[in-house]
Amino acid sequence: MKLWLGLACVLTACGGPPPRAPNPTRPLDERRAIELIIQAFREEKDRPVPGNTLALTESKQIKVDVGAAERKYGVAFVTAPERLDLGTALPDKDPTMGDALQLVSGLGEDGDARVLVLRDSDYLYDDHVGDDHEQPSLTAELKLKRDVHDFLVRAHVEKWP
Numbered sequence: 001m002k003l004w005l006g007l008a009c010v011l012t013a014c015g016g017p018p019p020r021a022p023n024p025t026r027p028l029d030e031r032r033a034i035e036l037i038i039q040a041f042r043e044e045k046d047r048p049v050p051g052n053t054l055a056l057t058e059s060k061q062i063k064v065d066v067g068a069a070e071r072k073y074g075v076a077f078v079t080a081p082e083r084l085d086l087g088t089a090l091p092d093k094d095p096t097m098g099d100a101l102q103l104v105s106g107l108g109e110d111g112d113a114r115v116l117v118l119r120d121s122d123y124l125y126d127d128h129v130g131d132d133h134e135q136p137s138l139t140a141e142l143k144l145k146r147d148v149h150d151f152l153v154r155a156h157v158e159k160w161p
Contacts, residue, residue, distance in 0.1 A: 027120035028140050030065075033077040036141055037066045037118075040148035044156070051076070054106040054115055060089035062104065064115055068152075072113040072161045075148055079120045090117065101151055112161050116151040118144060 028036075041048035051064030051074045063082065067074035083090060093102055106113040123144050125137040 025124040025126045027079070028123045028125065028137065028144065030077055030079055030120070032141070033118070033120070033123065033144060034065050036145050037075050037077065037148050040145045040152065041066060041068065044149060044152040046071075046152055046155075054104075054110055054113055055108070056086065056089040056104060056106070058107075060086050062086060062090065062115060062117070068155070071155070072110070073115065073151075073155050074113075075116045075118060075151065077118045077120065083119065093119070101147060103151075114155070114160055116148065118147060 038048045047069035048066045049069045051067040053061040053063055055061050062076050062078070064074040064076050078086075078090070090104070091102070094100075102117045102119075104115050104117055105111060106115075123140040125140040
């Protein structure tokens with residue numbers, strides 16, 4: 001009995017601390033995201049302009065945050081409230097596509113317009129510092145800029161209107 005009690009004490013002492021929960025995260029601020037999108041446009045020699053709205057359905061429009069001057073493409077950084085407002089007009093991301101960029105087109109005269117949809121929930125970071133810093137804001141910012149660069153390179157190669 002003493003052997004079992006001693007063994008139980010040793011085993012519990014060697015167990016180590018319980019696993020800790022991941023750091024809480026939050027999405028990039030919309031203003032910061034738009035600054036980064038504008039930077040990416042300039043780096044790709046595109047002239048960024050304030051975006052407009054693009055009809056996705058007869059009753060729902062998406063706000064394009066940054067457009068390309070004299071072109072029919074742009075980028076929409078979509079926040080949670082905007083996703084709720086758009087509802088089913090904004091197609092869900094296909095989970096089988098991994099990190100593939102999501103594009104939407106408009107209706108009617110804007111049928112050839114292309115908008116890159118960047119969901120704020122794809123660009124998360126934590127506020128912790130030091131060794132506990134799991135997802136720095138720089139990582140989220142670089143991912144966002146990479147996605148915009150990839151979109152713009154495709155727009156140029158395929159000569160989008």
